[in-house]
Amino acid sequence: MTTPATPPAPSALRPRHDPRLADRLARSAAAVTTGHHLRTDDFAAWLDTRRHAHRFRVDRIPFADLDGWSFDPRTGNLAHRTGRFFTVEGLDVTTGHGPTARHWQQPVIHQPEVGILGILAKEFDGVLHFLMQAKMEPGNPGLLQLSPTVQATRSNYTKVHQGSDVTYLEHFTDPDRGRVLADTLQSEHGSWFYRKANRNVVVETDADVEPHDDFRWLTLGQLGRLLHHSNVVNMDARTVLACLPTRPDGPATATGGAPAPAEAAALHSDTELRSWITRERARHDLHAHRIPLARVTDWTRGTHTLHHTHHRYFRVTAVAVQAGNREVSGWTQPLFEPVGLGVTAFAVRRFSGVPHLLAHARVEAGFLDTVEIGPTVQYTPANFAHLTGADRPPFLDAVRTAPPAAVLYDTVHSEEGGRFLNAESRYLFVDADAAGIPADPPPGYRWATPGQLTALLRHSHYLNVQARTLLAALTTGA
Incomplete structure (x- = not known):
């Protein structure tokens, strides 16, 4: 008769939530003037230094000058020759029903791969800091803005473009490199993307992090100060910061000047x-549902733009880019311009x-x-x-x-x-x-x-x- 094997001992139980994290985030939000090696008042000068440290240039070009991108002769879809990155396709939409139904067609970006928007956190002198990057994006006003530590599509970090490695990527792809503070899939712009999602993740590390000229450690309070300045903190950084599990009675000064009382109750449960x-x-x-771009009605394609017949909403245009600090130093691509x-x-x-x-x-x-x-x-x-x-x-x-x-x-x-x-x-x-x-x-x-x-x-x-x-x-x- 065989004796049943003794089941393994259960792993040690852990708290379902970190009871200290909200307080640590509140302490970081209260640190508004000085971060690790960078004062808030010195940030503009540092960003300007990074802007002049590399060659950045964006020029509008005709569609015919796109390198690696072309309109498919059968569907009219605008795609890269690798089949990666993203495509500009058509979308046929009907909302509502009966006499109130609305129907329209439009171009849309189809990018089924999930990107990583990741911010690395580390404690210095008892205060949480977040590693932010001065990143160039061709559509940014001013070109350089503050981005997450890692902001990369799968095509980028798998190096479809045959470029260099994404700096600090290993902190977000190796689960043993740190402690996760937030991690969810979140949508992008539903009016311009078709079912696009990115991983919004914050990871805390205790390890030494190799410094890099284009990155700086900042507190939540410093980031809050910078969010009062136009076109400084980019969209990808903002969406990740929103996902942090902050305490509801934190310093919500934007809603009326004084910290809100603890949210023990609300108008609706x-x-x-x-x-x-x-x-x-x-x-x-x-x-x-997606349709060939060539079938989209009320949109006209010229040499430089694809635009609505009444010149509303947005247009599709093309640019040539030079960026000295990116994984690839030069490329062309289409962009949506509202x-x-x-x-x-x-x-x-x-x-x-x-x-x-x-x-x-x-x-x-x-x-x-x-x-x-x-x-x-x-x-x-x-x-x-x-x-x-x-x-x-x-x-x-x-x-x-x-x-x-x-x-x-x-x-x-x-x-x-x-x-x-x-x-x-x-x-x-x-x-x-x-x-x-x-x-x-x-x-x-x-x-x-x-x-x-x-x-x-x-x-x-x-x-x-x-x-x-x-x-x-x-x-x-x-």
Whole structure:
């Protein structure tokens, strides 16, 4: 008779959550003037030094001058000869049903591979710091902005372009190199990408990290100060910072000047908020499928641009790039260029002293789950200039005409510079009372606390990238 084997002893149990992490992040957010080897007041000079340390240049070119990219003669799709990186295809979209249904077609970026947006963290003198990179992207206003430690597509870090290695990549591909503080898949712009997601990850290390001239360690507080400056902290850094599990009663000065009280209660429970999102996803009909770019209606392709017949929304253009500090020093590529400056804002209202943000259940054609939570307002006014009255987007005019005293935060940030050219939005927090935004919101809108929205970022595909940018301001105490 065989004696049953003794089962192995269970591994030691661990706390489900790190009880110290929120306090450590709050301490980092409170450190606003000095980081490891770089004072906040010296940051602009350092970034300018990096801007002049390498050769950077971006020139618009005709489509015919793209190297390795071409329009397929059968489908019209714009693709790279390797079949990697991304393609510009067509998208056919129908939303709603019956007489209220809307239908349109548009170009869209199809990039099925998941990229890495990773920030390395390390403690210096008892304060968490984050390793940020001065990175050139061809679509960035000013070219150089502060990016995550690693910002790379799979094509980049597998070296399809036959370039150099991605610096510090091993901290995010080797699970034994550090301790994960945040790690989720998050969407990119649902109006311009088709079902695109990136891994947003923060890893803390205790090991020595080899210094590099284009990288600096900064505290959350320093990053918060820099988020008050236009086009300094790039989109990829903002979305990762938003995913940090900060404490809801942290220094949320952007929502009204004083730290918020602990969020022991909210207007709606967490379960009610998640149920609202589920209902919104269930009630919206969205049918979006890829089609050949050559079949897209209402768009015209010229020698230099692919644009809408009414010159709204965005255009597809081409650029030639020189960048001395990138994995490849020169290349050409297509970019999407929006028409006009966007306006992106959360309305803020206190209920029983607790700040709430007016969230919008946004339907965007490229979302994986049809609906994600967006800010109260997320529009490019130029696209709606021909509309009047009830046809105007909700709350857009209230935000644009809000008195100066109602504006709690107001900074221009650019979107992802690797795919979009000069894509900028004015990001705001606006006092709802002063702007005339009612406490009782219409369907599709719901008040939620910053802590509730931050908690949703522990999961994928709940908050869109524009909402994450504004939450990054709260995460860092901006």
